[in-house]
Amino acid sequence: MGIASINPTTGVTIQVFDEISEADLEAKLAQAAETFLTYRHTSFDQRAEWMQAAATVLERNKQAYAKLMTLEMGKPLASAVAEVEKSAWVCRFYADHAEDFLADVPASTDASRSLVRYQPLGAILAVMPWNFPFWQVFRFAAPALMAGNVGLLKHASNVPQCALAIEEVFQKAGFPTGAFQTLLMGASRIADLVADDRIKAAALTGSEPAGASLASACGRQIKKTVLELGGTDPFVVMPSADLDEAIAAAATARMLNNGQSCIAAKRFLVHEAIADAFEAGLRDKFAALTVGDPMAEGVTVGPLATPSICEELEQQVNACLDQGATALIGGDVAALKATLPAEFQTGNWFPPTILTQIPPGTPADQEEFFGPVALVFRVSSLDEAIQIANSTPLGLGASGWSQAPAEQERMINELEAGAVFINSFVKSDPRLPFGGIKRSGYGRELGREGILEFVNTKTVWVK
Structure with missing residues (x-):
């Protein structure tokens, strides 16, 4: 079954993309795992350089990316341009602050030295919605990649061109191949994907049923999730x-x-x-x-x-x-x-x-x-x-x-x-944590709290 890009203004199909094959999915998972082994050891300065470059790519191409969003999901062009600009902002925010957010936190104990250290987990799956095709992804990706994780994007099936464009942004910015990859696939394949040992955690923004489904699949594998679901604000x-x-x-x-x-x-x-x-x-x-x-x-x-x-x-x-x-x-x-x-x-x-x-x-x-x-x-x-x-x-x-x-x-x-x-x-x-309670989800994106969701909060005790 294909992944269709359909213009909501006219109902006309623009393009149909093939779903990723099992062989290609395996290759991307292997690449993510391999990339993480070296990417996790890159310096904050190097990650920040790449993330600032991603912001620049967004800003220089904001009209083209905005038109892509409007073409695939129908938001007014002016608001689409603003969304690209906001995506660049979140990239710059974490480029500037990630190192401070993830600095060692000393603790006073009976040890010679004790502290809390934050370390990346590995490959994080992002299941993202169509309504803010760029912003939702970048508010996940900027903190996740600045923390030293690598990202895999399963975007909404009605915005495949946006999904591929976002992968291209990180490639143009200079991030290592495998640091951020798009997976064009249907929702029915997510449970098998999160069962793979190379996926360490998952984030989802979307509907309550989608959130419950992902949380259930991750729960069976004892993997962390962050969910941002609906609202009747x-x-x-x-x-x-x-x-x-x-x-x-x-x-x-x-x-x-x-x-x-x-x-x-x-x-x-x-x-x-x-x-x-x-x-x-x-x-x-x-x-x-x-x-x-x-x-x-x-x-x-x-x-x-x-x-x-x-x-x-x-x-x-x-x-x-x-x-x-x-x-x-x-x-x-x-x-x-x-x-x-x-x-x-x-x-x-x-x-x-x-x-x-x-x-x-x-x-x-x-x-x-x-x-x-x-x-x-x-x-x-x-x-x-x-x-x-x-x-x-x-x-x-x-x-x-x-x-x-x-x-x-x-x-x-x-x-x-x-x-x-x-x-x-x-x-x-970007400066404030974002998320809900009750059936609107759990966990937080953005702010310092957002970058701490997908790290190992490690206690260090030295005698």
């Missing part, structure tokens, strides 16, 4: 908030990446005293969005990545509407398609949508809506907002809007999430 707005700023941030947060982001704000929990104004303002922001060809300048919302995402989202929205919710704007796929050119009719389109007056018992209570749909709930108090925010099995990020210090502290302390942003929407930053 709450966006809490209290009367003391700067309402104009909150509304602008709400629209940006929900429409990020055509609404296809794990950390996008999805449930808007708005105090009833300001709910009318918030809903009206958010509707105006959504109405001003431009849906269309993501390659075109000025387009702010492109197609969704696959037909199945559109189908699931439409089912979720229709279920809410059938049970009594109101569409403040959007919700009608046919009406949106009627405004698009003929060649786009077979693309994966969904209109920016706001649902309000959502009754209990709909998919909006527990499910992640992975697309441009905002779910607005009115609350009577901060107590109620926190209760609703925490009522789902997911806990990736949360955004709270208030100028009252006591309310801010309550949201920081009581919202169940891996990150809480006050008076800002949630975003990832």
Whole structure:
């Protein structure tokens, strides 16, 4: 079975790639293991030189890489360019800080000398998603390679050209052959892959079922995993908030990446005293969005990545509407398609949508809506907002809007999430750890914590 690159704007297949053969997979695994034996002993200065070069390759080719992302998964070109730039940032961040993060940590004991030393594990498998085809990979690869590990990438099957381009970035940067390799293969082969003794650990960003499957496969082999899974991130707005700023941030947060982001704000929990104004303002922001060809300048919302995402989202929205919710704007796929050119009719389109007056018992209570749909709930108090925010099995990020210090502290302390942003929407930053709790996963990427996930934390005691 081939790995197809399909343009989500038109639904047209661009190219089909052969899956890696068993013989070629064995060769890549052998090369990774062999490369690690020498790569682990390279100096931090040498690794940093290569990683800085990778950042330069990204920056010099950002337009080409951005177009590749937009072609394969549909994000607006401007946001794709920004993604390449952010990928370069994470490369430079770890090039600059990895040596300090992994320096020996002395300990005071009854030994002549005792310390903690951090050492690489070996070949790490990265199972990565399509929604941020470059950023998700580089936020794994930069710390993993700077720690002295080697990487193997099993990317999402709908972004094969991006996967091959990323391998090329590391080759052009001068990394040894085998330090980072792409494996074009289907998900059904992952369990056998992680059973190979040469794979020492695995990281996955993706859906809950995918995370559970990888964790189960790695668990049988007693191998570590780091999982970043879905989110139904709450966006809490209290009367003391700067309402104009909150509304602008709400629209940006929900429409990020055509609404296809794990950390996008999805449930808007708005105090009833300001709910009318918030809903009206958010509707105006959504109405001003431009849906269309993501390659075109000025387009702010492109197609969704696959037909199945559109189908699931439409089912979720229709279920809410059938049970009594109101569409403040959007919700009608046919009406949106009627405004698009003929060649786009077979693309994966969904209109920016706001649902309000959502009754209990709909998919909006527990499910992640992975697309441009905002779910607005009115609350009577901060107590109620926190209760609703925490009522789902997911806990990736949360955004709270208030100028009252006591309310801010309550949201920081009581919202169940891996990150809480006050008076800002949630975003990832190389300088800060990133990850979730509950069914949103475990472990951390980015920051110092991220580079410590795939190392042997070795106790050293010398008499």
